[in-house]
Amino acid sequence: xxxxxxxxxxxxxxxxxxxxxxxxxxxxxxxxxxxxxxxxxxxxxxxxxxxxxxxxxxxxxxxxxxxxxxxxxxxxxxxxxxxxxxxxxxxxxxxxxxxxxxxxxxxxxxxxxxxxxxxxxxxxxxxxxxxxxxxxxxxxxxxxxxxxxxxxxxxxxxxxxxxxxxxxxxxxxxxxxxxxxxxxxxxxxxxxxxxxxxxxxxxxxxxxxxxxxxxxxxxxxxxxxxxxxxxxxxxxxxxxxxxxxxxxxxxxxxxxxxxxxxxxxxxxxxxxxxxxxxxxxxxxxxxxxxxxxxxxxxxxxxxxxxxxxxxxxxxxxxxxxxxxxxxxxxxxxxxxxxxxxxxxxxxxxxxxxxxxxxxxxxx
Amino acid sequence: xxxxxxxxxxxxxxxxxxxxxxxxxxxxxxxxxxxxxxxxxxxxxxxxxxxxxxxxxxxxxxxxxxxxxxxxxxxxxxxxxxxxxxxxxxxxxxxxxxxxxxxxxxxxxxxxxxxxxxxxxxxxxxxxxxxxxxxxxxxxxxxxxxxxxxxxxxxxxxxxxxxxxxxxxxxxxxxxxxxxxxxxxxxxxxxxxxxxxxxxxxxxxxxxxxxxxxxxxxxxxxxxxxxxxxxxxxxxxxxxxxxxxxxxxxxxxxxxxxxxxxxxxxxxxxxxxxxxxxxxxxxxxxxxxxxxxxxxxxxxxxxxxxxxxxxxxxxxxxxxxxxxxxxxxx
Ligand SMILES: Cc1ncc(C[n+]2csc(CCOP(=O)(O)OP(=O)(O)O)c2C)c(N)n1
Ligand SMILES: [Mg+2]
Numbered sequence: 188x189x190x191x192x193x194x195x196x197x198x199x200x201x202x203x204x205x206x207x208x209x210x211x212x213x214x215x216x217x218x219x220x221x222x223x224x225x226x227x228x229x230x231x232x233x234x235x236x237x238x239x240x241x242x243x244x245x246x247x248x249x250x251x252x253x254x255x256x257x258x259x260x261x262x263x264x265x266x267x268x269x270x271x272x273x274x275x276x277x278x279x280x281x282x283x284x285x286x287x288x289x290x291x292x293x294x295x296x297x298x299x300x301x302x303x304x305x306x307x308x309x310x311x312x313x314x315x316x317x318x319x320x321x322x323x324x325x326x327x328x329x330x331x332x333x334x335x336x337x338x339x340x341x342x343x344x345x346x347x348x349x350x351x352x353x354x355x356x357x358x359x360x361x362x363x364x365x366x367x368x369x370x371x372x373x374x375x376x377x378x379x380x381x382x383x384x385x386x387x388x389x390x391x392x393x394x395x396x397x398x399x400x401x402x403x404x405x406x407x408x409x410x411x412x413x414x415x416x417x418x419x420x421x422x423x424x425x426x427x428x429x430x431x432x433x434x435x436x437x438x439x440x441x442x443x444x445x446x447x448x449x450x451x452x453x454x455x456x457x458x459x460x461x462x463x464x465x466x467x468x469x470x471x472x473x474x475x476x477x478x479x480x481x482x483x484x485x486x487x488x489x490x491x492x493x494x495x496x497x498x499x500x501x502x503x504x505x506x507x508x509x510x511x512x513x514x515x516x517x518x519x520x521x522x523x524x525x526x527x528x529x530x531x532x533x534x535x536x537x538x539x540x541x542x543x544x545x546x547x548x549x550x
Numbered sequence: 551x552x553x554x555x556x557x558x559x560x561x562x563x564x565x566x567x568x569x570x571x572x573x574x575x576x577x578x579x580x581x582x583x584x585x586x587x588x589x590x591x592x593x594x595x596x597x598x599x600x601x602x603x604x605x606x607x608x609x610x611x612x613x614x615x616x617x618x619x620x621x622x623x624x625x626x627x628x629x630x631x632x633x634x635x636x637x638x639x640x641x642x643x644x645x646x647x648x649x650x651x652x653x654x655x656x657x658x659x660x661x662x663x664x665x666x667x668x669x670x671x672x673x674x675x676x677x678x679x680x681x682x683x684x685x686x687x688x689x690x691x692x693x694x695x696x697x698x699x700x701x702x703x704x705x706x707x708x709x710x711x712x713x714x715x716x717x718x719x720x721x722x723x724x725x726x727x728x729x730x731x732x733x734x735x736x737x738x739x740x741x742x743x744x745x746x747x748x749x750x751x752x753x754x755x756x757x758x759x760x761x762x763x764x765x766x767x768x769x770x771x772x773x774x775x776x777x778x779x780x781x782x783x784x785x786x787x788x789x790x791x792x793x794x795x796x797x798x799x800x801x802x803x804x805x806x807x808x809x810x811x812x813x814x815x816x817x818x819x820x821x822x823x824x825x826x827x828x829x830x831x832x833x834x835x836x837x838x839x840x841x842x843x844x845x846x847x848x849x850x851x852x853x854x855x856x857x858x859x860x861x862x863x864x865x866x867x868x869x870x871x872x873x874x875x876x877x878x879x880x
Contacts, residue, residue, distance in 0.1 A: 310654075310656060311650075311653070311654040311655075312654045312655050312656070315655075315658045316622075316655055316658060316659050317658060317659070322622070323651075323654050323655055323659070327642060327646045327647070330615060330642060330643060330646065330647060332615075333611065333612055333614075333615025333616050333618070333619060333643065334615060334616075334618050334619035334622065334647070335619060336615075336616050336619060337615065337616030337617060337618060337619020337620040337621075337622070337623070338619035338620065338622050338623045339619070340616060340619070340620060341619065341620040341622075341623035341624065341625045342623055344575075344601060344625070345623070345624070347623075349623075351619075363609075363611060363639075364611055364612070364615060364642075364643075367607070367609040367611055367612035367615070368612065368615070368616075370607050370609070370612070371606070371607055371609070371612050371616055374606075374607050525656075528656075528657065529652050529653045529655075529656050529657040530652070530653055530691050530692050531652070531692065531694070531716050531790075532652070532660070532714075532715040532716055535743070535790035536790065536793070536794075537790060537791065537793075
């Protein structure tokens, strides 16, 4: 695995003025003394997973139109973050995602049907968090930051080599929990990595109304958390900075705050109308900075990605989408009796009475 | 057996739990070297080290939120909120995550966290230090809510809470911290979610919990002069609720009064009255009445005596239970 060098500046608290990057928007390599280009096999894997992830994302949006999903928050345009961050994790590490991060989940290996259970409406969460080391997707904004810090601190107390990576949005950085979590993580030197996906909007509210600091990464400074600003549409750079932050955390170097500048190409969810608050020109400019195109251009120019491999990856993505359609088109089996099962370790007498009442009603 | 204050019993329970299970961690504001503002964690940091008993940054959501993460990683955190009203910053973590994690994950993730909260008035505290916030928690499915009325229950319920696989809101009646009683360690006789009949009686059931248990017992003594034989039920576990013990008592006495410090409107007592009425209607000689705090913010120290339910107000209320309709004790 490629490792970045660790010059003194990187562990200084301040982020760089310009986002770190390894690829220009047209896929030319950038020489950055602070980052090392990931190995070719990593880049090819990033590409493959981003293509598959994007196909999953469009499939999920389509499923909302067919009434198979109640709602879907798309991460189209944010694939470098969704995929790059997850591939930078080790198996023993934990991921603390939000509602936006379904692509990160499937990249982590959570089966699609279990990832989409929440949005399909069969239950609040469909997978075993311990099996995948992925916390339930978190909707109350920024609350997951504290869970990540707690889990990481416990790992440290137990002498476990585990790092927690928590994903939050730009809007969520205004929530108190983000700030408490940064401070707790710093005081405890917890092995945790904060990745802020700054996609420009919190539903309709733009960055300008959310923050006037020079960057969101600057928010780590006041807490003593080293902070990094990275081009969030650059999969190579994203992978490199997260990988580095994970390594530092695992080596006892404490938390890192990473702000990735990216863009939410779709509306907040399929139920939102983004034309009410942003211009088509703005979207077009960001489409021009597409993360998948970028890595494709680089790999093609390097001779690592030819038409045959491109076709193989596309076919894999199509096959995956077809399998997602198939599992999601099956009717969800729900059991009303289960409503009472997981409230307490043992259902209380009152819950058993209520379960009997409902069973009678359904008999 | 030893004679201990409730604070001493709570301290012993924490020490015994830390001793018994290395997954147990105690943390919060000032709980380390100081031993907590009420000294409940006195000596624990020195004895168990600052890896297991430690001060955190001053942020309640942070304390509960990180406790959840630690529990996800196999720990059994016991955290302290310094006072009732200062637990409110943690409300989102408690209601949206702590209470729901098991349910959301279909039982896959347990978060056995205990949140200790000194609550209630009667100590001349200034504003924000005297709230009775139990109803906020009892209204939240997934939480257990317990409150001791005696030093022995301080020990027993806290050990049970720490052993419980469910998250527990542990409400400590701060005005009773210094009340003394006999305490036997490691001999938990009453079930975690059972109420206890503290004093048997024939004529009326006084239902109380936490700080009002002592007041109810005092009232029962005073009621003898009026010729009323009062049974006192200490709920101990506010959620889940022990219908069996409470209703068993009310069916025998035929009359009941619920007492709590918290404001009455939408309060915990309303639930108790409803449950008792639904289940014991044909045994009741009078409507079930409540003696509660008024529907006002907790008053300033010089006025709190007018707010807190006391012996006289409870006796007056017992007097309104339609005794004239029958020969007393018949
Ligand atoms: C505590 C809380 N407040 C409000 C909401 C409603 N809400 C859901 S998503 C969202 C915007 C979040 O924006 P951001 O953090 O930038 O993440 P993004 O959706 O852009 O990924 C809001 C306001 C919520 N889920 N939680
Ligand atoms: Mg956003």
